[in-house]
Amino acid sequence: MEVVGQDNRVAARDYIELNLKDEDAMKPLNQVQRDHLNSIVRSISTQYEIETWEIWKYTVHRALGIGSIDEINQSKYPVAVAELEQYRETLKSRRDQNAILDRVHRVVKEKALQTELDRHLLIEYGKLEINDLDQQQLLETLRHVESFNTEALPEEIQNHPAHLKRLNIELAIGVVLGSLLTVLIYEQWFLVPH
Structure with a gap:
């Protein structure tokens, strides 16, 4: 490279970033990787x-910005596995959360605790x-409704939640x-002259 004049010179404080593509990273997936995905x-x-x-369209393709498995190269393979x-x-988390939610609803229905559940959600x-x-x-809500003692409530409330x-x-x-x-008494004592 030929440098002429004051332009295009590099000082010790400068650095040059070179992006050299790793040819192996740009190669398409091998059959083992495709089978694994x-x-x-x-x-x-x-x-x-x-x-x-x-799963392909809304998880892998969207995350990698591609249209098909053929567009996944070696450098994108670990990202595809991680996304999956x-x-x-x-x-799994959604399934577990739905199971807990179903259990809370079942306990609330069995014990007639909808009012208690609403109170708990608002306060806690x-x-x-x-x-x-x-x-x-x-x-925490499941623990609360399962341990809530309806026997401590008065008999008419235990047997008839409508009484609440x-x-x-x-x-x-x-x-x-x-x-x-209170207003009437206040008016009588303080506002009416004696």
């Missing part, structure tokens, strides 16, 4: 009842919907009447 996809498909083409394993873990997590909880929060609504209405009426009475 196909094996992972079939395993996920069988385990979670998802069509293989969906991550997808498997995500599906600041949420109104159980579907907004993560897996750890779901486990009536008790809440009675309480609200009592609060309103008490407030009105």
Whole structure:
């Protein structure tokens, strides 16, 4: 390379980045690698009842920015394997979370604890919907509803959850009447001249 004049000179503080393509990394997958990827996809498909083409299209192709397995080269092979394993873990986590959620719903129904569940979600997590909880929060909620002692409640509430609504209405009426009475007494004693 010929350098003329003051341009194109390199100082000690400068550096040059050269991207030399590794020819091995650009080679297409070998048959063993293709078979391995196909094996992972079939395993996920069988385990979670998802069509293989969906796994390829929405997991591998999307992550790698490709259209077919033929476009996966040696450098993308580890990424493809990692994406598939991550997808498997995500599906496993969803399955586990759904199992916990189903158990919570079953216990709540058996013990008639919908009001208690709503109270727990709001107080503990600041949420109104159980579907907004993560897996750890779901486990804590399951422990709460399974250990909740309905026998400590009065007999009429244990046997008739509809009484909770009536008790809440009675309480609200009592609060309103008490407030009105307080206002009337206040007006009589402090606002009317004696």
